[in-house]
Amino acid sequence: MDTKEAVRLACKTKRAALRAEDCEQWTIALTREIVKLSQYKKAQKIMLYLAMPREANLDAVITQALQDGKDVYVPVCTDKTTMIAVRLHSLSDVTTGVLHIRIPNEPYDIINPSELDLVLVPGAGFDYRGGRMGMGNGYYDRFLSILRPEQFIGVCWNMQILSQEIPMEDYDVRMTQLITETGLLQCQ
Numbered sequence: 001m002d003t004k005e006a007v008r009l010a011c012k013t014k015r016a017a018l019r020a021e022d023c024e025q026w027t028i029a030l031t032r033e034i035v036k037l038s039q040y041k042k043a044q045k046i047m048l049y050l051a052m053p054r055e056a057n058l059d060a061v062i063t064q065a066l067q068d069g070k071d072v073y074v075p076v077c078t079d080k081t082t083m084i085a086v087r088l089h090s091l092s093d094v095t096t097g098v099l100h101i102r103i104p105n106e107p108y109d110i111i112n113p114s115e116l117d118l119v120l121v122p123g124a125g126f127d128y129r130g131g132r133m134g135m136g137n138g139y140y141d142r143f144l145s146i147l148r149p150e151q152f153i154g155v156c157w158n159m160q161i162l163s164q165e166i167p168m169e170d171y172d173v174r175m176t177q178l179i180t181e182t183g184l185l186q187c188q
């Protein structure tokens with residue numbers, strides 16, 4: 001079996017090779033799939049993420065959620081192991097963080113993770129059993145460890161779901177559901 005780092009590199013390489021035009025098309029379908037989810041409709045406090053290039057993009061979902069009057073939160077990494085959820089009032093009220101990801105401008109309005117109704121979780125790759133390959137710092141594993149599985153859904157492009165199982169450690173948090181541009185998938 002491949003090592004976790006080999007799988008991570010393969011996932012990141014495959015994502016980096018995607019065409020921007022394909023990602024734009026998929027974003028339209030992904031947005032539609034997310035906003036029709038009952039979990040999305042029911043959620044008042046929702047954590048999304050500000051996508052990196054080629055990553056499943058949620059900007060249109062964020063715009064919709066703000067319009068729907070939901071409280072929107074996005075991740076901010078404050079050190080090598082800690083990630084906090086910070087309120088976002090507008091997609092234009094952001095700056096670029098050290099990881100070259102957009103983050104909200106300070107001052108931060110931070111929410112306790114347990115108060116979130118729904119967390120949409122990014123990943124470099126997922127498998128059909130809900131295994132997740134992240135960016136390698138364990139930020140989401142720590143963040144999600146105190147939440148119930150119904151509170152979070154993995155988000156990626158359909159081509160990022162691997163047929164091989166992602167190597168998982170004890171601390172890795174499994175998804176029970178994945179959402180892609182082709183729809184919702186219940187993990188086995």
Ligand SMILES: Nc1nc2c(c(=O)[nH]1)N(C=O)[C@@H](CNc1ccc(C(=O)N[C@@H](CCC(=O)O)C(=O)O)cc1)CN2
Nearest residue numbers: 049050051052075099100101122123134135137139140
């Ligand atoms: N959009 C998004 N935000 C997120 C995550 C994510 O996966 N996606 N994260 C999920 O945990 C956290 C950030 N984790 C990250 C960990 C490592 C790298 C990283 O290594 N990036 C570049 C190098 C950094 C740079 O550009 O200087 C790389 O891929 O080589 C990026 C994000 C929180 N925010």
Ligand SMILES: Nc1ncnc2c1ncn2[C@@H]1O[C@H](COP(=O)(O)OP(=O)(O)OP(=O)(O)O)[C@@H](O)[C@H]1O
Nearest residue numbers: 132133134135136137138139140141142145171172
């Ligand atoms: N709950 C936890 N408690 C302590 N350490 C953890 C925990 N979860 C993960 N780690 C540490 O984080 C490191 C990275 O984990 P992993 O490779 O699974 O990250 P990832 O899920 O891919 O990254 P991310 O969540 O940041 O996208 C591991 O070496 C592990 O030691």
